Amino acid sequence: MRVDIISIFPEYFAPLDVSLMGKARERGILDIRLHQLRDWTHDVHKTVDDTPYGGGPGMVMKPEIWGEAIDAVVAAALAERGVPGEPRMIVPTPSGRPFTQEVALEYAEEPWLLFAPARYEGIDSRVMAEYGSRLRVDEVGIGDYVLAGGEAAVLVMIEAVARLLPGVLGNARSVTDDSFAPGVMANLLEGPVYTKPPVWRGHEVPEVLLSGHHGKIARWRRDEALRRTLEKRPELASRLDPATLDAYDRKV
Numbered sequence: 001m002r003v004d005i006i007s008i009f010p011e012y013f014a015p016l017d018v019s020l021m022g023k024a025r026e027r028g029i030l031d032i033r034l035h036q037l038r039d040w041t042h043d044v045h046k047t048v049d050d051t052p053y054g055g056g057p058g059m060v061m062k063p064e065i066w067g068e069a070i071d072a073v074v075a076a077a078l079a080e081r082g083v084p085g086e087p088r089m090i091v092p093t094p095s096g097r098p099f100t101q102e103v104a105l106e107y108a109e110e111p112w113l114l115f116a117p118a119r120y121e122g123i124d125s126r127v128m129a130e131y132g133s134r135l136r137v138d139e140v141g142i143g144d145y146v147l148a149g150g151e152a153a154v155l156v157m158i159e160a161v162a163r164l165l166p167g168v169l170g171n172a173r174s175v176t177d178d179s180f181a182p183g184v185m186a187n188l189l190e191g192p193v194y195t196k197p198p199v200w201r202g203h204e205v206p207e208v209l210l211s212g213h214h215g216k217i218a219r220w221r222r223d224e225a226l227r228r229t230l231e232k233r234p235e236l237a238s239r240l241d242p243a244t245l246d247a248y249d250r251k252v
């Protein structure tokens, strides 16, 4: 997967050089390119923003700069061998489509993502109108809390998408076991996990996990996941298949 990110803070994406993302890049599973938006400015101050039409607080990012940057990044990528078609453009915005595991799965199918994380009050809306007629452009938000810009949202989305790509997680971990993955674990939170020693500061590992009885262990894990989901995220539990809830050995 090819990923282009245009930002005034490309250094914000240093975390993509480490851990899972770093290994995926080394193995060629992910090809992430960072671009400094200010490289497409034409004034000595490298200005990327201006006051909003109609007044109001804050500043708005200038359409000309973004237009030149997006055109140049897309053209350069297309000039390289092996970059397919046109990118899916993703613009983080506070009011955007909520980013969920379902959206991550959708993006993981894309060969090319172009992220446009902005700052200030956002990008002049004509940029989305311009590219919306040529590309698939999504305005996406992560969670109901206030960020200072779109870069953190891009980091979250790239990690959530990249870990779904074949070969990124390795054999030890399967995305089908994820808390929010479709299928059996859909809408179930993960249960508690334990490792050696069997007793730590007087806290014992649940006996069933030491029993070697795989059927009982699987049932215990599912019951714990259900218990946690009912306790912490009842709105998720309400989406569970009734048969799953009926099978839950509530032991209460």
Ligand SMILES: N#Cc1c(N)n[nH]c1-c1ccc2c(Cl)cn(Cc3cccnc3)c2c1
Binding pocket: 092, 093, 094, 117, 118, 119, 120, 121, 122, 123, 140, 141, 142, 143, 144, 145, 146, 147, 148, 149, 150, 153
């Ligand atoms: N907040 C949030 C949020 C979230 N939860 N996901 N994505 C965002 C996000 C994405 C892009 C920008 C850009 Cl550009 C500027 N801000 C700051 C801001 C915050 C509130 C109102 N106006 C601007 C962004 C926030």
